[in-house]
Amino acid sequence: MPNDFNQQIIDEFRANAGRVGGPFEGARLILLTTTGARTGATHTTPVAYLPDGAERILVIASAGGADRHPHWYHNLVADPQVTVEDGAFTYPARAEVLTGTERDRLFARAVESDPGWAEYQAKTTRVIPVVALHPELAGPPAASSFGTVLKMIHDAFRRELELIRAEVDRSGPVLGAQLRVNCLTLCGGLHGHHVKEDEGMFAGLGAQHPELAPVLDRLREEHQRVAALLAELQQTLTAESADRDQVREQVGRLVAELEAHLAYEEEQLIPMLDGVG
Numbered sequence: 001m002p003n004d005f006n007q008q009i010i011d012e013f014r015a016n017a018g019r020v021g022g023p024f025e026g027a028r029l030i031l032l033t034t035t036g037a038r039t040g041a042t043h044t045t046p047v048a049y050l051p052d053g054a055e056r057i058l059v060i061a062s063a064g065g066a067d068r069h070p071h072w073y074h075n076l077v078a079d080p081q082v083t084v085e086d087g088a089f090t091y092p093a094r095a096e097v098l099t100g101t102e103r104d105r106l107f108a109r110a111v112e113s114d115p116g117w118a119e120y121q122a123k124t125t126r127v128i129p130v131v132a133l134h135p136e137l138a139g140p141p142a143a144s145s146f147g148t149v150l151k152m153i154h155d156a157f158r159r160e161l162e163l164i165r166a167e168v169d170r171s172g173p174v175l176g177a178q179l180r181v182n183c184l185t186l187c188g189g190l191h192g193h194h195v196k197e198d199e200g201m202f203a204g205l206g207a208q209h210p211e212l213a214p215v216l217d218r219l220r221e222e223h224q225r226v227a228a229l230l231a232e233l234q235q236t237l238t239a240e241s242a243d244r245d246q247v248r249e250q251v252g253r254l255v256a257e258l259e260a261h262l263a264y265e266e267e268q269l270i271p272m273l274d275g276v277g
Contacts, residue, residue: 009046017152018087019159020046026166031085032059032133034075042083045072049133050110050178051185054192056096056132057084058106065123073129084133088156093133103130113167113178147270153193154262160186161255168248175242183237183247187230190258194223205272215268222261229254 012020013031020029024046033044050058061073076082076095084093098106107130111118121128143149164186167179175183202216233250236242 006046010044013046013087014085016087017155018085024048026163028163030057030059032072033083033085034072035079035081036071037075037078043072043075045070047072050106050113051182052106052132053181053185054188056134058110059131059133060107060110060117061129061131062117062120065120067124067126069126069129073131076131082133084135086156087159088152092136094136096132096134098130098132103127106130109176109178109181112176145274147266147274150270150273151266154266157186157190157193157258158262160189161251161258165248165251165255168244168251171244173244175237175244175247180237180242183251184234187234187237191227191230194226198223205269209272212268212272219261219265219268222257222264226254226257226261229257 009020009022009024009029010031013029018029020027028049028051029046030049031044032047033042035041036043047059050060052058061069063070063073077097080095082093082095084091107117107121107128110130111121117128143152164179164182167182168175171179198220202219205212206216229250233247233254236246236250
């Protein structure tokens with residue numbers, strides 16, 4: 001059973017599609033549900049995470065630098081099948097405790113982006129674990145309509161772009177490794193989402209509603225413009241030395257293009273998806 005503080009965060013997280021205020025405002029959080037190692041009961045805990053590409057996310061069992069691992073860590077060691085809520089999707093995942101040089105490399109990457117992780121490690125003699133969560137089969141978000149699903153997915157991208165813009169602004173002249181990973185993960189996620197829309201939702205809507213052809217053509221053209229901006233940003237990020245000001249300018253152009261695109265898509269498609277008009 002979560003304590004009162006954690007329960008408040010859980011309730012706020014679920015009520016606001018992953019957004020929370022207070023001390024965790026602007027943080028990347030998930031809700032991690034594990035199975036109790038002793039009791040077999042499920043336990044849900046808010047946990048900070050780090051993006052790590054399309055195949056996994058990372059969580060760090062810091063417990064604020066306490067001398068004991070957090071309960072959720074003991075639980076997933078005993079049973080690595082967990083459930084993750086990210087604000088838009090809820091999905092099963094497999095937990096993998098990372099060891100050796102991989103653990104050390106990723107912990108160092110986390111420290112570079114946030115020295116607080118090093119402060120936690122300095123408080124304790126235990127080696128703070130780094131855990132990879134590998135998503136398994138995931139269905140669509142739980143929502144009352146297809147239009148609501150679309151808005152939830154769009155808002156998740158909007159939230160991540162807000163975080164990245166703030167991180168770029170706080171960065172030094174050269175972007176750190178974790179910030180590059182954050183940006184590249186977003187680029188891959190946006191590209192995959194647009195491919196699925198082109199091949200799935202747009203094709204289905206076009207077949208059912210021929211009158212939508214001009215709207216869908218415009219949306220596909222906007223996908224191409226976003227793809228060009230993503231490719232440009234990815235090229236900059238994969239250079240040996242990624243310049244912060246160049247990335248800031250490219251992210252700004254991506255945000256402007258994407259915001260206009262998302263607003264138009266929601267205006268035109270949500271009423272149709274919800275069966276209105």
